[in-house]
């Protein structure tokens with residue numbers, strides 16, 4: 615399936631609709647209000663109609679939080695070489711409400727880690 619940011623600049627192709635998403639309460643995820651579906655980077659294709667995403671990186675610099683440079687939607691994050699895991703998480707808030715409705719939301723306690 616494909617999801618897009620609000621202005622359709624960023625398109626993310628997923629292998630299928632995820633069964634569940636993670637809702638994390640850490641300082642950054644709670645501000646973004648993101649719902650993450652986790653993948654290996656080679657499972658996901660990201661394309662851009664106009665401009666590439668820009669990203670935010672902080673703290674231990676293990677994760678880049680990418681957003682559309684036009685509409686500002688947070689579309690995904692990807693781990694950097696500093697992280698032990700090779701992971702890409704897609705923000706399923708970019709999916710239509712009808713799709714999102716059917717996905718189980720798992721609470722993740724990232725705040726106390």
Ligand SMILES: [Zn+2]
Nearest residue numbers: 619621682685
């Ligand atoms: Zn956009």
